[in-house]
Amino acid sequence: MKDFFYAIQDLFVDVLFAPYDALRALELDNWFLANIVSWLFLIVGFVAMLYWMKQLKIFNDNNEEDKSISSHSFL
Numbered sequence: 820m821k822d823f824f825y826a827i828q829d830l831f832v833d834v835l836f837a838p839y840d841a842l843r844a845l846e847l848d849n850w851f852l853a854n855i856v857s858w859l860f861l862i863v864g865f866v867a868m869l870y871w872m873k874q875l876k877i878f879n880d881n882n883e884e885d886k887s888i889s890s891h892s893f894l
Contacts, residue, residue: 846853878884 842853842856851858
C-alpha cells in the first residue's frame with residue numbers, strides 16, 4: 820500500500836508538475852517568459868471583455884432590453 824502512495828507522489832512531482840518547475844527555473848533568467856501564461860490569460864480576458872461590450876452595444880442599439888421602471892418588482 821505504501822508503494823501506491825509513492826507512485827502517486829512520483830506522478831505528481833516528477834511528471835505533472837514538471838512544467839511548473841521549468842517555469843520556476845526560467846524565472847531566474849527571464850521574468851517575461853516565465854509569466855507567459857499570465858500574459859495569455861490577460862489577453863484572452865481582454866478580448867472576451869471587448870466581445871462582451873460589443874454584444875451589449877448591439878442589444879442596446881436594438882432596444883431589446885425592458886428599461887421601464889416597473890420591470891422589476893423590487894423597484
